Amino acid sequence: MVHFGAYLFQLLHYFLISSGMLKKYRVLPLHKLQCLAIVVDSGEAVDTLRIRNLLRWLSSIGVKNVILYDMEGVLKRSESSLRRWLDLTLTFYDSSPLPNQDKMSLEFLSYSDGKEAIAKAASFLCSKYLEDNNLMGETREPVLSESDIAEALRIVGCSGPEPELLLVFSPIRCHLGFPAWRMRYTEIVHMGPLKSMNYGAVIKAIYDLSKKQQNHGMLLNLPPGVSIIILPT
Amino acid sequence: MEPPEAALVPFPPGLTPELMPRHVAFIMDGNSRWAKERGLPTSAGHEAGYRSLREIVRLSSYWGIKVLTVFAFSSENWLRPKTEVDFLMRLFEGVIRENLEDFKRQGIRLCIIGDATKLPPSLQKLAMEAAEVTRENAVIELLVAVSYSGRSDIVQACQKIAQRVKDGTLEPADITEAVIEEELVTNCIINSPYPDLLIRTSGELRLSNFLLWQSAYSELYFSKSLWPDFGEAEYVDALSSFQQRQRRFGLRT
Numbered sequence: 001m002v003h004f005g006a007y008l009f010q011l012l013h014y015f016l017i018s019s020g021m022l023k024k025y026r027v028l029p030l031h032k033l034q035c036l037a038i039v040v041d042s043g044e045a046v047d048t049l050r051i052r053n054l055l056r057w058l059s060s061i062g063v064k065n066v067i068l069y070d071m072e073g074v075l076k077r078s079e080s081s082l083r084r085w086l087d088l089t090l091t092f093y094d095s096s097p098l099p100n101q102d103k104m105s106l107e108f109l110s111y112s113d114g115k116e117a118i119a120k121a122a123s124f125l126c127s128k129y130l131e132d133n134n135l136m137g138e139t140r141e142p143v144l145s146e147s148d149i150a151e152a153l154r155i156v157g158c159s160g161p162e163p164e165l166l167l168v169f170s171p172i173r174c175h176l177g178f179p180a181w182r183m184r185y186t187e188i189v190h191m192g193p194l195k196s197m198n199y200g201a202v203i204k205a206i207y208d209l210s211k212k213q214q215n216h217g218m219l220l221n222l223p224p225g226v227s228i229i230i231l232p233t
Numbered sequence: 234m235e236p237p238e239a240a241l242v243p244f245p246p247g248l249t250p251e252l253m254p255r256h257v258a259f260i261m262d263g264n265s266r267w268a269k270e271r272g273l274p275t276s277a278g279h280e281a282g283y284r285s286l287r288e289i290v291r292l293s294s295y296w297g298i299k300v301l302t303v304f305a306f307s308s309e310n311w312l313r314p315k316t317e318v319d320f321l322m323r324l325f326e327g328v329i330r331e332n333l334e335d336f337k338r339q340g341i342r343l344c345i346i347g348d349a350t351k352l353p354p355s356l357q358k359l360a361m362e363a364a365e366v367t368r369e370n371a372v373i374e375l376l377v378a379v380s381y382s383g384r385s386d387i388v389q390a391c392q393k394i395a396q397r398v399k400d401g402t403l404e405p406a407d408i409t410e411a412v413i414e415e416e417l418v419t420n421c422i423i424n425s426p427y428p429d430l431l432i433r434t435s436g437e438l439r440l441s442n443f444l445l446w447q448s449a450y451s452e453l454y455f456s457k458s459l460w461p462d463f464g465e466a467e468y469v470d471a472l473s474s475f476q477q478r479q480r481r482f483g484l485r486t
Contacts, residue, residue: 115410115446122391122413126398126405142395146388173453180445184384187438188453 011198025203029210030062036206037163037186039178041170045074045192048211051126053171054146059086059104059150061206066106067163071176073110081107107160114179115143117158125152153181162186165209169194187212237322242294244471245327252476254429256300256422257293260450261445262434263459270459276320281461281484292465294339296472299424301375303393304443308348308382312388317354325379326356329363336363340372346418374422383445390416415453419447429452434460 038054045051046081049069058066068075068082075082083106129142153159162182166189168175173190189205191197244250261282268278286303293301301456306321329343336343345360354359360379393416397403403412419426428444431451438455440448454471 019440080409108360113412115449118391118446119408119410119413122394123405123408125391126395126408129395130405131396139399142392142399144388144392144395146384149388149391174450174451175448177449180383180387181450183440184442185439188440189438190453 019185021218025207028061028203028206029063030206032210033063033164033206035065035067035161035163036063037069037137037166037178038164039168039170039176040068040070040075040194041172041176042070042072042074044169045070045078047074047194048078048082050194050197051075052079052089053084054197054202055082055086055104055106056089057202061203063206064104065161066104067109067160068106069109069113069176069178073112076108076110079106079108109179111177114177117153117156117179118181120156120158121149121152124156125149127150129157147182165189165205167191169197180224194224245465245472246303248296248410248469248472249476252453253297254260254475256425256430256449257298258302258304258428258430258431258444259289260431260433260437260441261440261460261463262433262437264461266435267459267461275317275407276324278393278461279321279324283324285461285463288464289468290341290373290375292468294341299373300329300347300422300428301373302378302419302428303376304378304381304441306347306379306381307442308380308385309442311351312382321459322356323354325377326353329359333363333366336367336370336375337412340370340416341343341367342370342372342374342423344374344376344421345379346376346421347379348379348385351380360398374424376419376422379445381443383440383442386418386444389412413446417446419444430454430471432456432471434458434463 033062036058066222123143125148133139150159160182163186164185166175166178166183168188168190170176172194173186187209263406265275265283266277267281269277290301311318343363345364349360390413394408396401398405407484427447428451431448432454434456436455437459452475454474456467456471458467
């Protein structure tokens, strides 16, 4: 009963957000959101209509970079049609397109861009190591670093930004194998199944991110006005 | 085999023994905040956090959970004030020393994972000794991640693979995700190498570089409680939530 009451309250909250009645959610601060990842259960990823709706929402909010992920690559297979649709939508329905306004960029990922990609990167590095040894005619000890793996992932075509926020549309609370290398400090929000997706819930997740303060494990007490920028490795 | 006192602890009502996760992982967050809220030094928060951990290990072993992995100290935590880091290193050492006999008696198999080279030599030695002494224990496996980072785990796995390539025991073309999995630090786990349930306390919603590879199919549970306040009631809530969700794996597991 308590859970049901909380659920109803949450729905009402989302309704008030999406109807614009709650002032603080009207203008979303997007300074912390360079990249947003959407994880969809593969069983639901076939629902192109809902995916399109979600993309329309994100575009209207002003999100600039979106990663679409599902394990089995259902979204990847719909990539060209989704891109075409998005171009048309932004061309015809954007009420006031600004000159030179960046379009929302899309990246499509599946399971093969995660663990399989790291295996490919490791294979590439080891082949290169053997090659270099042959060229030099001597056997050096292999030494690998994070930046070596990151560079190898770029070479095998599986690198990209680390999203600040990951929205999981799935019946289960699980990131479903989203590429491990790209989610060290990503905020993960479970949105429930795609069929019950809610505009207010998306707005709230983005708003909550803007209020987050991450210390990356350091717990430094800095004087007011001083901040630390963590550069991506 | 079950712990000697298991019969004295009733199984929580509302939970089904058959649906218990085999492996639970914890990001134990909120010790400093807990201390700050009470006007106490950070060290008091860490000591309270240790008491919480002891209780969670006890309950887990009674309830049939086979593996517990806890994030005690991340690679990034080395950047905290030296006094806090030194205190934590002494605390880890004290806890292992103090509990080693209990671990043996209660069937707890202890394993410290992470970059051991950065730890004080005395702690390195003690961790190895504890792992050796408890190696045959089979009630519950307790993995404590110290100086650990998910990315570094992947890097060190690739490093070991490169060594195998150098030694001629592996061809680059034969490197697969299964080969990488063999070399991850969690490979020391006998039962279930990957967490079924990953719990993070203190209301934060991220993995913070913990078990990045291993958590692909883990049910994620974010608790608002600070770690020192996380007790039996909160644990039962997390386990109930886990049991209510029908686990569905994708193509691969």
